[in-house]
Amino acid sequence: VSTQSTGTRLSNAEIQYIVDGVEQDFRSDGRGAEDYRQIELETRILPNTNGSARCKLGKTEVLVGVKAEVVDVDVHAPHIGKLVITADCSAVASPKFVGKGSEVLENDLSNVLSFLYNSTNTIRLKDLCIVKGESCWQLHVDVLFVQCGGNLFDVASIALKAALYNTTLPVVKVSGEGIEMEMEVSDDPYHVWKLDVSNCPICITLYQIGGGFAVDPSEEEVACSEGFVHIGVQPNGDMSSMEKAGAGNIDPTTLLEMVEVGVRVGEEIHKQLNKQLDAEKSLAKL
Amino acid sequence: YQRRVRAPHKRTRVIASQDEDLEKHIVTPGDVITQNLDFMKSHGTMLGNDNISSTVAGAIHKVDKLVSVRSVSSRYRGEVGDIVVGRVTEVQQKKWKVDCGSRLDCQLQLSSVYLPGNVLRRKNLNDELMMREYFAEGDLICAEVSEVGNLDGMLKIHMRTHEKYGKLPEGVLIKVPSVLIKRSKLHFHRLPCNATVILGSNGFVWVGPHFVPDQPIEVVSMTLRETIARLVNVIKALVAYGVQLFDTIILTGYDISLKYKVKELLKSEVMEHIAQESYEHSQHQTL
Numbered sequence: 328v329s330t331q332s333t334g335t336r337l338s339n340a341e342i343q344y345i346v347d348g349v350e351q352d353f354r355s356d357g358r359g360a361e362d363y364r365q366i367e368l369e370t371r372i373l374p375n376t377n378g379s380a381r382c383k384l385g386k387t388e389v390l391v392g393v394k395a396e397v398v399d400v401d402v403h404a405p406h407i408g409k410l411v412i413t414a415d416c417s418a419v420a421s422p423k424f425v426g427k428g429s430e431v432l433e434n435d436l437s438n439v440l441s442f443l444y445n446s447t448n449t450i451r452l453k454d455l456c457i458v459k460g461e462s463c464w465q466l467h468v469d470v471l472f473v474q475c476g477g478n479l480f481d482v483a484s485i486a487l488k489a490a491l492y493n494t495t496l497p498v499v500k501v502s503g504e505g506i507e508m509e510m511e512v513s514d515d516p517y518h519v520w521k522l523d524v525s526n527c528p529i530c531i532t533l534y535q536i537g538g539g540f541a542v543d544p545s546e547e548e549v550a551c552s553e554g555f556v557h558i559g560v561q562p563n564g565d566m567s568s569m570e571k572a573g574a575g576n577i578d579p580t581t582l583l584e585m586v587e588v589g590v591r592v593g594e595e596i597h598k599q600l601n602k603q604l605d606a607e608k609s610l611a612k613l
Numbered sequence: 614y615q616r617r618v619r620a621p622h623k624r625t626r627v628i629a630s631q632d633e634d635l636e637k638h639i640v641t642p643g644d645v646i647t648q649n650l651d652f653m654k655s656h657g658t659m660l661g662n663d664n665i666s667s668t669v670a671g672a673i674h675k676v677d678k679l680v681s682v683r684s685v686s687s688r689y690r691g692e693v694g695d696i697v698v699g700r701v702t703e704v705q706q707k708k709w710k711v712d713c714g715s716r717l718d719c720q721l722q723l724s725s726v727y728l729p730g731n732v733l734r735r736k737n738l739n740d741e742l743m744m745r746e747y748f749a750e751g752d753l754i755c756a757e758v759s760e761v762g763n764l765d766g767m768l769k770i771h772m773r774t775h776e777k778y779g780k781l782p783e784g785v786l787i788k789v790p791s792v793l794i795k796r797s798k799l800h801f802h803r804l805p806c807n808a809t810v811i812l813g814s815n816g817f818v819w820v821g822p823h824f825v826p827d828q829p830i831e832v833v834s835m836t837l838r839e840t841i842a843r844l845v846n847v848i849k850a851l852v853a854y855g856v857q858l859f860d861t862i863i864l865t866g867y868d869i870s871l872k873y874k875v876k877e878l879l880k881s882e883v884m885e886h887i888a889q890e891s892y893e894h895s896q897h898q899t900l
Binding site: 336337338339340341343344347348351353354355356357358359362363364365366367368369383485595596599600602603606607 | 617618619620621622700702750751752753780781782783784785786821833835838839841842843845846874875876878879880881
């Protein structure tokens with residue numbers, strides 16, 4: 328039973344019905360094992376950020392804000408910028424998140440989302456470098472859960488990609504060398520550049536339920552599940568990360584099948600996500 | 614090809630409340646209802662400073678000199694004779710504790726339960742030790758409210774006859790605001806499409822195959838699974854738009870939904886369409 332489950336106990340009869348449904352590719356609400364519910368997406372909603380997005384799936388609602396600041400480079404990596412992802416579960420989402428109740432879940436989320444962007448081909452951190460060896464951009468990505476209804480990782484990753492997609496960074500003019508070096512950050516709100524997010528991954532979580540597996544489970548389905556796997560899928564079908572979590576073991580053959588399905592579903596979601604983001608961009612003046 | 618990622622759907626207001634009232638005024642806690650102290654105060658009202666004010670958020674109901682405020686969502690408050698669907702939470706000495714979505718768990722006495730084989734007899738020590746064999750923690754049951762506690766409002770439930778009360782087999786449970794379950798004579802509906810819908814007055818709605826308690830049911834076929842899923846989605850659509858549930862409106866919604874695939878019923882526009890048309894259809898029928 329994972330940290331995500333609400334602890335609802337189901338009767339054996341209900342569990343049997345749900346498991347049979349998943350194994351026959353026809354779940355309690357008519358979805359197939361590979362079907363996501365409706366995902367609602369809005370971007371550029373937080374005016375005091377460099378980029379933002381809001382994503383809603385079922386009962387889960389997430390806000391992501393990206394803020395950029397100029398910092399000194401890391402001594403061990405002087406030619407790249409920094410990406411810091413932190414997750415926060417608001418007490419508004421659930422009474423069990425009051426005080427320190429959400430610490431474990433927040434750590435899980437931050438780690439999984441950071442791990443998603445760990446590979447070098449997901450986001451070009453070189454682009455964030457301003458002066459090699461001196462200064463770079465540090466992007467603070469804050470993921471705030473306003474409502475928790477399961478499938479947190481997937482929703483957060485989609486909102487994260489959407490927020491990065493519309494993140495704008497001011498152009499920095501560097502003049503001079505050595506001690507006389509001057510950095511001028513442009514004031515002009517239209518003199519900006521955008522990150523290349525064409526390779527950014529999203530997380531597809533597959534839950535093992537009985538002899539089958541499914542994406543985007545309802546709360547009842549999570550209560551019937553054993554282990555689950557987070558797969559970081561990039562738009563071109565590459566896998567950027569994989570993590571197995573939850574209590575319960577997964578058969579190696581099932582794992583290979585899950586990866587195949589995860590990548591296929593991920594590619595499809597990427598296509599639709601890009602379509603929606605492009606559609607939104609065409610509405611905006613910028 | 615299903616459109617999964619989209620912009621937020623613009624939600625319309627709740628379609629309508631089902632009651633014909635004299636005044637449909639909405640209040641929030643603390644709002645003044647009337648300065649006239651002649652009125653008799655009922656649920657949801659209190660005596661404020663020289664006025665009658667509301668204690669809950671909801672609509673005012675005035676019947677002659679009686680004024681009350683009915684809140685939109687409140688915990689189920691049980692009445693004798695209500696049929697409820699509940700989940701067993703504890704097995705105690707000689708009784709089970711059942712979660713019905715009210716303020717306190719309900720009590721189901723061992724003495725008010727039919728044993729397998731349609732037997733109602735005095736329970737002995739052996740039966741007491743075997744309680745978990747009948748209902749274990751997590752099981753869904755259907756029962757009737759026999760008593761409402763005076764002081765704390767705790768409900769006592771029992772299983773009066775054998776044909777419909779008892780443990781529920783394979784199926785789907787949906788939790789719905791209890792205020793949306795229309796009070797009627799029948800809550801246990803054997804629908805012509807081969808599925809059973811139990812509209813618990815406490816807001817717990819169960820959809821599943823036809824069954825007789827304690828008798829094994831056959832394996833649920835794919836067609837029946839589709840029917841059950843369709844009914845579940847129709848009920849969720851009606852509830853999302855605040856439409857009260859009763860058997861005819863669910864069947865109307867079911868018929869309207871037949872032109873969509875089951876999983877299409879999860880889309881916001883389709884849900885709105887089904888709720889709107891079912892409600893209008895039911896209004897036409899009553900006229």
